[in-house]
Amino acid sequence: MPTIEIPAAKTSYNCPPDDTILRAGLRAGLGMAYECNVGSCGNCRFELIEGQVESLYPDAPGLQERDKARNRHLGCQSRALTDCKIKVPLREDYKARIIPRQTHGELIAVEELTHDIREFRFRLETPNPFLPGQYGLIGVPGVHGARAYSQCNVTSTGEEWHFQIKKMPNGKASGALFDQMKIGAHVSLDGPFGNAFLREDSPRDILCIAGGSGLSPMISIARAVSQSPGLRQRKLVFVYGCRSRRDLAGESLLRELPGFGTTIFYHAVLSHATEEDAWTGWSGFAHEAARDIVGGKVADYEIYFAGPPPMTEAVMRMAIENKAPVTQLHYDRFY
Template identity: 35%
Template sequence: MSYQVRIAETDHAFDVDDGESVIDAAMRAGLMLPYSCRGGTCGTCMGDVVEGRIAYPDGLPPAIDGDQDEAGKALFCQARATSDLVIRVGEVRDAGDIRPQRLPARVERVEDCAPDVRRVFLKLPRDKRLAFLPGQYIDFLLRGGQRRSFSLANTPHDDELLELHIRHLPGGLFSGYVFNDMKEGALLRFEGPLGNFFLRDDSDRPMILIGGGTGFSPVKGIVEQALHTGVKRPMHIYWGARARPDLYLDALPREWEAQHSNIAYTPVLSDPAAEDEWSGSTGFVHEQVVRDHPDLSGFDVYMSGPPPMINAAKTAFAEAGLPADRLFYDSFEAAPETR
């Protein structure tokens, strides 16, 4: 059995399954409602039930009292619909709608996926969750007030663990720790989410998504969110790297391309080694984009990676007709080490 939930004063509606929380159903439909702990203890997700009925699986959660419940307030991370609903709650439509948090996290798992790239998976305390938009990043808080920034590679609907792709930079303070000393179970502190790099859902234009090096990480989150919410817009993914081993998750976008007719994938190597036996595209990734799409006037473009790639691409894409307000990017500044 399922019920319909409509958000008052908007044209947004979604279905919620019997026993499913309103927050989880909204996220499944591609809508982001405010939340933090996902456990009923913080009150961030509180809103109003305008019409209909809800129930809580384990009684009133800690962050709501009987008077608020009687007045029609609800914690939507715990509320289960028992009829069709009309609710009033603020939607997260922009990065500015999410308040960054400072949180601890433990290293749950580390995977080597290239000689100089690791996937690091973080687990938050049991009563905490991080609300974020796919493509945003977090800052690790280090001693002496230093910070190191890394993009989130997972999606809000799959947030049990936070996924980061970390490249080992020579002399890098934090990346050196990650590769030489960090163990599973290590405790880290971070602030996030941060940044304005995320998928805009107010367009029906085809998308070009470009990752340079570990700039693939936020692209991964954006694409997986788009697939989860059923986005049908054409998506052409480009991954620029130096040599074949730098395409450290190459099988994943190839799988997307094979399984979804609206996805194309083009890896581009700038300096392939002889042992790579590379027969694909070569050169700079932004140049390949323009070769494939000489007229960019009808596209939205998302790109993340090192500043030289971003700066060169901005010029080339403008010359190919891309309006400035349809280019969304995250420049991985390398001072003194980057995400």
């Protein structure tokens, strides 16, 4: 099995043939930087000093030509073919809180949430818990490359992982999940991953902003807050941005939580409401509505957000303009 050496950190780890340089490093307890795990963000780049690697996704958007010219590779998409020496920054805050594990999941239930969002529930062959707000990688049979999906449930044992997934136009994995997966079908699962997890030790109220498919991790966070003795007295403001009335989701799930209407508040924001929608609630963009809903006091909140990159970047700009320190921002861009 290839050994990966990081000379600057005086450390090394094994990388099995079916693993990647990044994920094997995280499994070995190293704080390797990453975000998406699917080749899009570029945060997992490393420089290959010695040895040979193979890319699982040679056209991945996270790697530019100039990176390739400098012998840089994406850790999340690189398999080691020989022993390697690499240069990569290690950071304490990237160490996995729960060591990710590769396993399989059996589809045990599917529930329709909107015309294009469904909840898929899997039972794990080897249970592994996750923190609210984290994500797993689903390998869908017949689809090249695993996709990242955030869990919406809360679990201490990790026997089941539930995901709220939006069907993307021409999407290979989401399309296969919606159209081909039947109860009893199996997928490969890996995780948990991600650093946008619930901070149990924060003294602040909580602002969750979800855009479209970003619903899932925000629901997990809201559910965990409602169960947490340390957090359930806090105010949780949940803002869900979508296009029109038929996309509305999340409110019925939050209504089930103790504290709904007293500490937990749901606000939907429609960006493209039509006359037929007869919508009298918040309109426009979720980041602007969220700012106005909390009366501009964004910096008083621990802020969690998830959704497509333009939405997450708009939330980030809004939060920084409103003086929220970056340490209070926890997000995943859904590439």
